[in-house]
Amino acid sequence: MVESIARVRHIRVTPQKARRVVALIKGKQAEEALAILKFAPQGASEPIYKLVAAAIANARVKADKDGEFLDEQDLYVKNAYVDEGTTLKRFQPRAQGRAFQIKKRTSHITVVLSTPEVAETGAGTKTKKASK
Numbered sequence: 001m002v003e004s005i006a007r008v009r010h011i012r013v014t015p016q017k018a019r020r021v022v023a024l025i026k027g028k029q030a031e032e033a034l035a036i037l038k039f040a041p042q043g044a045s046e047p048i049y050k051l052v053a054a055a056i057a058n059a060r061v062k063a064d065k066d067g068e069f070l071d072e073q074d075l076y077v078k079n080a081y082v083d084e085g086t087t088l089k090r091f092q093p094r095a096q097g098r099a100f101q102i103k104k105r106t107s108h109i110t111v112v113l114s115t116p117e118v119a120e121t122g123a124g125t126k127t128k129k130a131s132k
Helices: 015-025 030-039 045-066
Strands: 003-011 076-093 099-114
Touching: 003 045, 003 076, 015 030, 015 045, 015 076, 015 099, 030 045, 030 076, 045 099
Parallel strands: none
Antiparallel strands: 003 099, 076 099
16 A cells, blocks of 8 residues: 655645635545646645645655555545645735734645555454344
C-alpha cells in the first residue's frame, strides 16, 4: 500500500471557500479528482489541482524508492482537509478619519492519496456468537 501526502501552506484562499472545493474530491479516484478540479469554476480549484498532481508525483517517487509497483489508476483521495493559516490584516480609510480593518485570510491545504488496502482473509479474525 502506497500513501502519499502533499501540503501547501499560506495559500491566499479563504478556508471556507477552499473547503467547498475539497469536499468535491474527497473519496474520489485521483484521476477523477483532477478532472473535477480542472473544470470547477471556483478560484480555489487551481491550487488544489496542482496539489493533487503533486501528491500523485509523490506517490510515484515513493513507490519507486520502495521498489513497489504503482498503478496510478488505483490511487484515491483518502483524506483532504483545509486548516486556517495566518491572517493578513490591512486597513482601508473610511470617512471622517476612521479606518476599516480588512482581513485577508490564508489556508493550509493537505491532500492524502492512498492505494486501496488488500482485504485480509485468514485465521486472525474471530467472530463472537451472540449470546441470549
